[in-house]
Amino acid sequence: MGGIRCAVALLLLCTTLVDVAGRATAAETPFGFPDVLEKARTLARQAFTPPPSVPEFWQRVGYDQHRDIVFDRGQALWRDAGNFRVELIHPGNVYKHTVAINIYDRAGVSPVPFSPSLFSYGPSGLRDKVPHKDFGFAGFRITHPLYRSSEWNHVLVFAGASYFRPVAKNQVFGLTARGLAIDTGLPSGEEFPSFTEFWLERPTRDATSVTMLALLHSPRVTGAYQFVLRRALAAGGARLRRSADSQRQR
Template identity: 45%
Template sequence: MRLLRRLALAMFVLGSSTPVLATTPAALFDQVTEQARDLANEEWQAPNTDMPSELSDMDYDQYRQIRYRDDQALWGDSGLFQVELFHPGFLYHQPVAINVLENEAVREIAFDSQRFRYDDDAAPLEKLDLSDLGYAGFRLHFPLNETDYRDEFAVFLGASYFRLVGRNQGYGLSARGLAIDTAAPEGEEFPYFREFWLVRPAENANHMTVFALLDSESVTGAYRFDITPGKRTEIVTEARLFARQDVGKLGIAPLTSMFMHGEMQRRDTDDYRPRVHDSSGLLMATSRGEWTWRVLSNPQRLQLSSLQDTSPKGFGLVQRPNDFSAYMDMEARYDQRPSQWVEPLDEWGEGRVELVEIPTNNEFNDNITAYWVPATPLKAGESRTFRYRTFTFGEPINEPLARVVRSRQGWGGFPGQSDPPARSLRHFVVDFRGGELDGLDPSQPVAMTLTSTSGEVLEQKVQQLPDGETWRASFELQPEDGKPADMRLTLDLHGQHLTETWNAIWNPNES
C-alpha cells in the first residue's frame, strides 16, 4: 500500500498540446518548454478522469493482481536500463502519455494490454476493450545491487510524485515536481505530470534522461530529470515554470514523508516498535554555514514552521538512526528507508524552507512535507527556472559538525518525589556525536547555547556520556501559559560551534 498512498494520484491528462519533432535531448527539452509556455496561455481544463468502472472501482488487492510481464520491458533486450509501465485503475483514473526518444526520433508508447498479466480477481479485465487507455506511470530498473539483476530504483506515479532508492534501500519518502498552496486555508493545488519523454540511454550508460510536461490551474512547466542510480541515486533537475495565474505559495523541490511516532513523542502509543517513521528530522544547511536539525513530530493539529535563508546550500528529510534495533520492524524495515537531500545548483535568493506537519493516526498516509518557498511570489505571465540536485542517502552526508543522535523528553520530576513539580515541567536531553567532539577530553569546558521563544529554561547541563564519544545537553522547560516553545540549542567550545543546531517545538497544549 505504501506505493499507492500519495495525495493526488488520479490527476492525469492523456496527450500533448503540440507535436514534438525533436531529434536530440536538448532540442526535445526546448520543444517541451514551448509546449509548457503555450499551455500557460490557454485556459486550464480539468483532466478527464472517466474510465471503465471495472478499473476505477477496483480495490488495492485487485490492482496488485495486474502484473507487468517481464518480457515486455522497454529496452529489456540490451543496455543497463529497462522501463516497466503501470496500468491505470484503482486510484489512477486517467493515464499519462509516455513517449521514448531513440534513434533521433520520438515515438509514443501506445497502451497494449498484452504487456500485462491479469491474475485472479483481475482476470475479468481481459474481456474489456482497453485499447484507448494509456499508462498510469512508469518505473526504472538498473543493476543497482547485483550485476545480473535490474533492480527497480525509481517510480514516477501519481500527480507529480516520484520516489527513489539507492543501493540496499527500500522505498520511503517521495519527491514531487512542485507544490502549490500547501497547508493554505483555501486548499492545496496539486500539479501533475501529463506527459513524459524517456530518452534511451547508450548501451553502457550509467545515467538516463526523462522529460516531463507539468500542468495545473496556476502553473505549467517543462522538467528535465538527469538520473543516475547508485549508492546515492541522484537526479539533477531543471524546472522551467510558467504562471497561468498568480501563485499564492510556490513550493520548490518538495519532499513528502511520514512520521507517526518517535523518540520525542509524549503521547502513549500501544505499539511494540519504539519508532515508526520514514523520516525523523528536517536538516538544512544555510548559506552562513549553519546546519539545523529540526525534530519532526505528529501534532494534534496542523503545524507550520519555517527556516529563513538566502540561497541555502541544501535541505532534506532525513532518517535517523539507521539500525534495525531502533525500529524493530521486520516488515516495514524503517531502518532501510532512504533520506533525501536537495542541493540548489544556482542562486535561489531570499526565501524559506517550510515544514508542514499534519496529524495522522496511521503509518500509511504521508503527513510531512518540506519545500523551498521563494520570497518573491510568482505572478501570472511570469516564468522562472530552478535547477537543483536531489539524491538519496543512508549514511550521514558530508556534514562538518557533530550531529544529533538522540532527542528525548519527559516529566521534570521523578516518582516518589516528596514535593513534585507540576506535570507541565519538561526535562529534555539532546545527545550529540561526531565532528569536533570526537576525542574531546571530558574536562574541556563545552557549553550549551540555548534559546526558547517562550517559557523558562532551567537546570542546563552538559556532560560526556560513558561511551566517551557522545555529549549530552540536558535542560528543563517550564512552559508559559500554554504557549508553544520554539527551542534552539548548540554545543560550543571557546565561542566555536561544535554541533548542528538542534531545533524543536514543544506545545504544552498537546500533552
C-alpha cells in the first residue's frame, strides 16, 4: 500500500454484554459518528503524525510500579447517576502513548483533563514524576453493577494501541480484541494502528446503553469507530455485529 492511506469507518454494536434486562435509549446530540468519520477522512489526506509519547522515564516504569497507581473510584465519570461509570487508566509502562478522552452530550463536547489527583500512587513514589503539562490517559474502563447494585464491575476496557476487552456476567476477561490488525505474521513486521481519541456519550440516568466513538490512526490507515455497550436483553454470551466502509486516499 505504498503511497496510499486508507480511511476506514467501522460501526461495532456490542449487544448482550451485560446480563441485565433493558432497552437502549439515545439522546440527540450535536456531535456524533459522522463528525469522527470526517476527522478520519481529513487525517487520511495528511502526512502521518505519531500519537503523543509519554516521557522516557514513564516508558521505563516497571509493571509492579505501574500497578500501584490506582484510579480513585470516588472520582469516576458519571458516578452521581446512571447505570455506567468510567474509570481512567494512567499512562506508563507498556502504555507508551496517550489518548485524548472527551465527553459529549446535548450541550456539546468537553475534554476530560488529566490530573494526578485522580489517582493514588501508593508506594510507587511516582506522583512527583508526573509532568506539569496535561499528561493524557492510557485508556479507560467502563463499569456497571453485574451482580450487586453497590458493586461496580469492569465490563469493557480500552487500553493500548487499538486493544479492547469486554466481559459479561458469569464470565472472565479473555483474549484482547483489536480495532484493526495490519500485516500480522509478515516478515516486514506488523503495523499497530492506535486509537488516539475517544468521545464518550454521557448516558441519561435510566439509559441502558453507553456509546463510545473512537478515532484510529496509523501510517497507512485512519479509522472512525462507534461502540455501543448494551445491557443484555436476555441471558447469554456477547454478540458482535460489524459493518465497514472504506475510502482510500492517494
